[in-house]
Amino acid sequence: AGRQGDPGTSEFYLSLDDDLMRLFGGDKLKSMMKVLNIGEYEEIRHKQISKQIENAQKRIESRNFSSRKSLIEYDDVNNTQREVIYAQRDAVLSNENLKELIFDMIRETVEDTVEMSLSGDSKSDWDFNLLKDKLNEIFEYDMDESLESKSKDEIIDQVYEDLIKRYNEKEEIVGEEVFRRIERYIMLEVLDQKWRQHLKDLTELREGIRLRSYGQRNPIHDYKIVGFEIYNEMIDAIKRETGSFLLKLKLRNEEETANLKHEEAKNLKYEYTEENEAETIETAEEVPQRKLSRRERREMERKNN
Template sequence: MKRDKDYVVKDGEVIIVDEFTGRLMYGRRYSEGLHQAIEAKEGVKVERESKTLATITFQNYFRMYDKLAGMTGTAQTEEQEFRAIYGLDVVVIPTNKEMIRIDHPDVIYKTEEAKFKAVVEDIVEHHKKGQPVLVGTITIEKSEKLSNMLKKLGIKHQVLNAKYHEKEAEIIAQAGRKGAVTIATNMAGRGTDIILGGNPEFLAKKKMVEEGYAPDVISEASGFGPLNSEELIKARERYQELLNEIKKETEKEHEEVVKLGGLYIIGTERHESRRIDNQLRGRAGRQGDPGESRFYISLEDDLMRLFGSERIKNMMNSLGIEDDQPIEHKILTKQIEQAQKKVEGINFDVRKNVLEYDDVMNKQREIIYKERRKVLEGEDLRQYILDMVKDIIKRNVEIYTAGSKYPEEWDIDGLLNHLYDLFLEKDSVVIDVDYGRLDKEMLTDIIYEEAVRQYEKKEQQIGPQMREIERVVLLKVVDTRWMDHIDEMDQLRQGIGLRAYGQVDPVIEYKKIGFDMFEDLVNSIQEDTVKFLYHIEIRNDNMPHREQVAKPVATNQSGNDEPKKPIVKKKKVGRNDPCPCGSGKKYKKCCGANL
């Protein structure tokens, strides 16, 4: 795990960076002590290991919807996966206006150093003539390396990565201005249009901030909803004035940028997923605008090292090609796309495999959540609890009478002692029946009748509160046992792959063992619930109540649950100043005398 690639350290916290979007994932933590290890490495406070309360894969989460559909500009490369997992076809809709962007072939360099030098030279060349440039990098580290190289040359630019998360929309909106240079990690800020010549709405809002308008007033002024105060009406009028003024400038700048060739996209590395490369490329050439794109690659890049960089390196050496001399050919671009397809295929197989395992958990999840819903929706659980009691008795009768069909050979004392330990009162059941007529069903009925009698007695002691107690106890037991079960299934999943060495399909083994473990889970939920309810006592009206197990994740940037409050600076009262209480005395002789 590398700092500023897989995670960032912010406000004394380790925050995970999403590898696909480059955005920070507040509230998410690595499991199995990995997050704690990173916290120790970075010298920040080591937090407690978080407990998994629930788990689901994205695929099964999406499949819970009755209708599934989506719209994106980059779905075609993932067509096979959409069809295999969701049963969705991918339909390509023609662009609204003709696509006139020029996509140049990839340029390949021997070393990463030579590649970055070439990228900087390309940026300088296009910046000189005023063409806006958007550079895509794979990691925060690479974006900062490139930024430092540009600073040395005195080229003004903007950096957009997880470190500048809050300003991402504002930065990306102005990437199409004349002479703008923007460096972005994995194209964060995708909800914003890059308009050639600049985005007039963002510029108008920025102007209003400079004029001293509050953020909530600007938000109302730039919206379209009805306004209920004179201040907001005036603010909207001012916003419209500014917008019209700025639009004249941006339209003029738009024409200039179009003549310069539109937005120029530079990719500093090919990503494992072609989809992300296409998302970067797709930022240029919107709505019939002109644009260009080019990817720079070195033989030291991760993707190239995985797929055939040695062969190309040998070829370059045999041709006597220098480090800073590039190779550019459509065949090489095709080869790189093939390598990406291979990686995507591997990743798809991994996701498919994960889904096969999660399908086992998914069936169990549906059953458990169905039971929880009964509790949460306030169903009367009395009969449900008594059915549990009957199931426990039946199960134990089967265990203690197994191995013989003759009642005199059954271990009835062992059965009763076990049930006394679980929930029944000591010596409350008397099996005073002629062994000749006794069968398993009769034995179950005798014990069950006594269990019902004892439960009714408990209900009379507690009164009408018993219905709510049933719900609280069952909810608590289900949640506790389910969390343990998730951990156990996860441990099983980690070791089950070794079964393949014994010529056994790990997925089938996982299903078999998972089924047995789920049966044990159901049995333990029944036994724990019944045991609690039969032994519960309420003292001093101390009613058990439902608790929220999952606490909300902090959404503010500091990571605290509390919303940030403005800092109010209080005026300090001097010792010789008049006392603020209004007595007319000096502060040191009045309220400040004891301080």
């Protein structure tokens, strides 16, 4: 009747074994039922019992409200980061030339790598072996030993200059138009992959960080701090892997290079391992092609004949 808007009443059936009464009613209500000695099939009408049930309902409603409020506060953190990422993604889609943006990513990655490896106050504390390993791992760049006598800024400038030279050489191989499509495709793939992983990391963080309330700490506050740190790590990873992939891009042979010039970016496949090993670009020969229309098949047959 209620679903159709007709007048009617609701009947509320409750057992002392229900979760509502078991968790929030307490033993007081059970003791009261024993004292009143109410029969199994008798209607219960008692002010104190009704009040106990009403209090139990209010307590569980209050708990559920607090849970929903807490969830909204967690989601506010996610929404702020989501808006930034979606804005960046829209910028990638609408920007015709991403080359300068990628150059900035490469520059920042080089700067971060140099600062991390050469973190000592004096040159005697600088770990050039670590720097060489990192540059080789990220960019497959062999650092010249002569750079060890240079300052940090000079090292950064020289490494960046060498990487940009290699980048431009790769662009010349396939042509500017094709390389612009490759840039956009790779940036979107890396961005989407890292964002999906970031959402998983935030979910795991939210599930575990609630335990901090037992240590008299505000889990929401800690979630915002740690979530921001994870977000910054994701941004750094996007910059690093985008530049790394494009600079380590390899075309297997001349025939593949010729084929690539006629392929859309959607036919490229992004592959990146956690160990930052060599990535590959697969061309349309290895990726399923769309089905040709009848008109296209007739034109192809005429060319073959």
